[in-house]
Amino acid sequence: MTGKEKRIRCRTLFFTFLKIGAFTFGGGYAMIPLIQKETVESHGWITDEDILDIIAVAEATPGPIAINTATFVGYKTAGFWGSFFATLGVVLPSFLIISILAFFLEPFKRLKMVSYAFVGIRTGVLVLIVQAVLKMYKACEQNWINYLILLVAFVSVAFWDLPVIPILLISAACGILYQTFRAKARKEETR
Numbered sequence: 521m522t523g524k525e526k527r528i529r530c531r532t533l534f535f536t537f538l539k540i541g542a543f544t545f546g547g548g549y550a551m552i553p554l555i556q557k558e559t560v561e562s563h564g565w566i567t568d569e570d571i572l573d574i575i576a577v578a579e580a581t582p583g584p585i586a587i588n589t590a591t592f593v594g595y596k597t598a599g600f601w602g603s604f605f606a607t608l609g610v611v612l613p614s615f616l617i618i619s620i621l622a623f624f625l626e627p628f629k630r631l632k633m634v635s636y637a638f639v640g641i642r643t644g645v646l647v648l649i650v651q652a653v654l655k656m657y658k659a660c661e662q663n664w665i666n667y668l669i670l671l672v673a674f675v676s677v678a679f680w681d682l683p684v685i686p687i688l689l690i691s692a693a694c695g696i697l698y699q700t701f702r703a704k705a706r707k708e709e710t711r
Contacts, residue, residue, distance in 0.1 A: 521598070529598040530605045536563065537590045537609030544586075550645045551586045552652035555593070565597045568659050575656065580688050586610050665698045 521529070536558050544551040552575065559565045566574070578588035587607055594606030621628060628634060660666060669691050676682040 526598055526601065530594075530601050532563070533594050533598060533602050534605040534609040537594075537606045538612060540590075541586070541610040542613035544648075549585065549652055550648040551589075553648055553655065555586075555589055556652075556655065559593050566593060568655075570596070572656055572659050580685075580692070665694070669694050 540551055540554050540558060544554050552571070556568070556571050560568055560571060574589050574592050575585065577592065578585045581588055587610060590606040590610040591603045594603035596602075598605075673687050673691050676687050677684055
């Protein structure tokens, strides 16, 4: 990639993630469908499989999922400066909105229309999260071990209130073990 192409790519990354940050309410999970649409379908920078990997890594690393995802996509498509501009783009809208709202927070919170609007926004965010879950589910390999990991992880977090990070690490270890044994079995079958 030439210097000019890299500058154009960085500018495109910035404006793409600026749009994602400005028009997606509800946090990182609600951003996943828009991130997928922009980075996979519109620009072709990454694949659907990459999205799953990015989300897994972004969830397992410190920081908000949207920032981690922007950083990863930016780096993968245009190196350090790509990650810088993608991250700046996704953070800038929230930073500006929060800075402005800080001056008007108390009177703003008391407006009935604002509280009513947030009821609708929460419902819309729930739909976006469900859509992201369904897309990720369809992209995952469907086998008994994945269903077992899903069930145990869900029950552990939702019903037993166990911490998420150890559950993610145990799930990753199970995936590594299963895929390792599966690769060995395939290797022996080909002999």
